[in-house]
Amino acid sequence: MAVSVALRGVSRRYPKLVALDGVELEVPAGEVVMLTGPSGAGKSTVLHVTGGMDKPDEGYVEIDGRKLVPRDLDGHRRRIGFVFxxxxxxxxxxxxxxxxxxxxxxxxxxxxxxxxxxxxxxxxxxxxxxxxxxxxxxxxxxxxxxxxxxxxxPGLLLADEPTGNLDSVIGREIIDLLMSLRERYGMTMLIATHDAEVASNGDRVVRLQDGRVTSDQRLTPSVDVLDRLGGLRP
Ligand SMILES: Nc1ncnc2c1ncn2[C@@H]1O[C@H](COP(=O)(O)OP(=O)(O)O)[C@@H](O)[C@H]1O
Ligand SMILES: [Mg+2]
Structure with missing residues (x-):
């Protein structure tokens, strides 16, 4: 079943640069969020931290309102899907x-x-x-x-540039497939893409730049997402 996800003040620093700088993001269960922004903006790092493959230096991730702690990581990784x-x-x-x-x-x-x-x-x-x-x-x-x-x-699917190696027609088919699988299986999705056409298929477009959220635009009313999810609940 789809899970809600939140990043609370997540920072990830490397010796010479800040990959994520206090990222705040709340994603309700069942929503498809497109993460956009230029190369190096921090999109992949958001996915890795959310998926428990990388650890924030500051802040934390919440799944269904519960803080993700180290002893939960193995179980968490098994409850998410990752597409590269x-x-x-x-x-x-x-x-x-x-x-x-x-x-x-x-x-x-x-x-x-x-x-x-x-x-x-x-x-x-x-x-x-x-x-x-x-x-x-x-x-x-x-x-x-x-x-x-x-x-x-998985209740959460993370996809990092899933159409990046495909031409635009096939990429479109892959996005349509992901959107239909969200409905069928009930999943929350975070999809990193630098393709604006791909991003326009989400419920919401979150733009990152230099490790910060610079815009957060809703494309479908959140009530639609809840409706869809309602239809998926037993
Ligand atoms: N292992 C690493 N060591 C040093 N810097 C890294 C490492 N991983 C990512 N970075 C840096 O963090 C920043 C954000 O990277 P990333 O999340 O991959 O951006 P995006 O996916 O938006 O292109 C970039 O400047 C990148 O070079
Ligand atoms: Mg990337």
Missing amino acids: QRFHLLPALTALDNVLAPVLPRRVDFDRRARGVELLEAVGLGQRADALPSQLSGGQQQRIAIARALVNR
Whole structure:
């Protein structure tokens, strides 16, 4: 189920520069936020800190109103999905095995194969379960990577320039797919992009510059997001 996310005064500093400088951001459950801004603005760092892959030097992250603390990080990472610009599929594994890769080494309370097949169908690649990444187009590889990100039924999906390696038509299809998966599975999403056309598909566009939020623009009324989420709740 979709989770709410908040960054409270998050700073991340490197010896010679400040990647994030007191970022405040509240994202209600089910909302799709597009993070924009020039290269080096801090978009990826926001995603890494939110996903528990990087630690703030100051401030903290809240998930469903609870502060994320170090002992929760492993569980937290398992409850989020991450999609990258370069699809990072394992070349020797089939599409289905790539989707299942995150859960292969672990005991899980669901039927792995059934879950993988369902997700391949959800991303429109139900017929390509046995294909190797090299036999798939870039857009198809990104679909596989998205299916993999959903294998643990995350309440939060983080995507870092998910269309950055794709042409604009295929990129558009990937964004449409993400938006439809948000509805189907009930997820909050943070999507970093420097493409204004991609960003216009979100509920909200948050612009970063030099590690600070410089604008925060709502594109859909928040009540719409709540409605959609209401429809997803049992
Ligand atoms: N491991 C690191 N060491 C030093 N500086 C880093 C590191 N990671 C990121 N940065 C710097 O932090 C700033 C923000 O980076 P990033 O979040 O990747 O921006 P964006 O994703 O918007 O391009 C950049 O100036 C980048 O060079
Ligand atoms: Mg980046």
